[in-house]
Amino acid sequence: MDTNPPSEPAPLRIPSGSGRRISPGSPGIHERRQSETCSSVKKRRAWHTLSDDEKRAYLDAEVCLMNTPSTSDLRGSKSKFDDFQAIHVLQSEIAHFVGQFLPFHRLFVYAHEQALEAECGYTEGQPYWAEEVDAGAFSKSVIFDADLGFGGDGAPDTQCIQDGPFADYMNPLGPGYTIEDHCIQRQISDRASNSAQESVLENCRNKTTFMEFWPCIEGGPHGAGHGGVGAQEGDPETRHAEIGGNNEATGFFGAPQTPGGGGFTPPFGGGFGGGMPGFARPDDVPAPEIIGDPGNETTLTHLLEMYGVVEDRTIAEVMDIAELCYEYD
Numbered sequence: 001m002d003t004n005p006p007s008e009p010a011p012l013r014i015p016s017g018s019g020r021r022i023s024p025g026s027p028g029i030h031e032r033r034q035s036e037t038c039s040s041v042k043k044r045r046a047w048h049t050l051s052d053d054e055k056r057a058y059l060d061a062e063v064c065l066m067n068t069p070s071t072s073d074l075r076g077s078k079s080k081f082d083d084f085q086a087i088h089v090l091q092s093e094i095a096h097f098v099g100q101f102l103p104f105h106r107l108f109v110y111a112h113e114q115a116l117e118a119e120c121g122y123t124e125g126q127p128y129w130a131e132e133v134d135a136g137a138f139s140k141s142v143i144f145d146a147d148l149g150f151g152g153d154g155a156p157d158t159q160c161i162q163d164g165p166f167a168d169y170m171n172p173l174g175p176g177y178t179i180e181d182h183c184i185q186r187q188i189s190d191r192a193s194n195s196a197q198e199s200v201l202e203n204c205r206n207k208t209t210f211m212e213f214w215p216c217i218e219g220g221p222h223g224a225g226h227g228g229v230g231a232q233e234g235d236p237e238t239r240h241a242e243i244g245g246n247n248e249a250t251g252f253f254g255a256p257q258t259p260g261g262g263g264f265t266p267p268f269g270g271g272f273g274g275g276m277p278g279f280a281r282p283d284d285v286p287a288p289e290i291i292g293d294p295g296n297e298t299t300l301t302h303l304l305e306m307y308g309v310v311e312d313r314t315i316a317e318v319m320d321i322a323e324l325c326y327e328y329d
């Protein structure tokens with residue numbers, strides 16, 4: 001029997017030399033274990049279901065990441081925590097309003113989860129914010145608890161957060177492409193958080209194609225997270241250069257409304273965006289490369305770039321979260 005018939009589709013691999021880049025001086029913290037089974041499966045659980053000790057462990061690990069020096073050569077990054085912001089800044093203009101929006105953020109959050117373990121010994125899954133629980137009332141969310149959460153709202157004048165474990169964190173990146181130390185800012189908006197409600201999610205879940213599902217998620221629940229947290233997260237000119245929102249420790253709470261089981265159906269479509277509105281990249285920042293797609297359409301061979309923090313992968317390689325060894329509760 002011919003085990004390799006000519007009709008078999010080409011394996012989804014980027015040809016060598018086409019751009020799998022590992023930044024010098026930033027060894028990957030997690031080498032890919034291709035076709036190995038998972039040694040363990042991390043369970044990602046909703047923040048409001050964690051015990052006090054579990055919440056504390058996560059918050060401590062995040063502070064640890066902020067206190068661990070960066071080993072990358074990424075622009076402006078001082079800590080391991082900043083490395084993720086730096087990735088997000090560099091990829092923002094080609095990672096939003098385009099087909100790679102969901103898979104990019106899937107790998108991005110995974111990279112952060114891996115760093116929490118490798119750098120700070122946190123072995124649990126990345127918790128998530130079930131935004132629908134707090135929709136319309138973000139200001140009252142346990143997420144913003146001063147003791148067992150991410151701290152509360154920003155001050156009226158500076159918008160700097162006043163309490164919680166991240167009140168002292170100085171963020172060296174942003175707004176936008178700026179490199180300048182600043183506080184984490186918030187201006188929580190209950191009104192903007194309305195579009196995280198269950199009915200909005202349900203509407204997105206009922207979409208039957210990726211081309212309908214992805215913009216539904218990006219515009220509704222994702223937008224509610226940005227607008228509901230406010231300040232730099234809510235400002236269209238700055239939010240995507242931030243933690244992932246990423247100037248924000250809450251930014252890794254990528255909502256699992258993006259179905260864990262890989263809810264998207266190729267083809268991806270949607271083009272590449274061609275720049276964020278109001279998002280002017282300075283001349284000394286190189287334009288992010290679009291790698292792996294044959295034309296002006298996002299495909300499964302599109303390379304998701306993580307700048308050596310974890311190994312780059314194609315979209316095809318992150319389609320099934322079982323391959324990434326985590327699951328949702």
Ligand SMILES: [Cu+2]
Nearest residue numbers: 105240244245
């Ligand atoms: Cu983003």
